[in-house]
Amino acid sequence: MKIPSTADYQCILVCPFCKGENLHIIEASIHRGDDIVTVTRNCVSVKEKKNEERGVIIMLEYEGECGHHGQIIFHFYKGNTFVHYHPLAKISDENGMLHYSEKGDIFRD
């Protein structure tokens, strides 16, 4: 994944599964060495937890209007930042209706 280096360039984060463009970020967390800082709509928390991985991990959990739900994970290790996708249970039912979690967007105007 390469992001253009021009200062005025802006791109859209898309669903890694289907490339849907309307993602709602419902949780962000940073896993440091000995703790995890988590931000949701209702709180900011710090939980002590030993990081089993080496390096920092930044995780964005989203629910997409495409019906997908997942985590986009940036893992910094030995000078590289790896990008992973972890799918979670879909939020759309068999009729295509969306069932967003109670977490809600971290912030939305």
Ligand SMILES: [Zn+2]
């Ligand atoms: Zn999707």
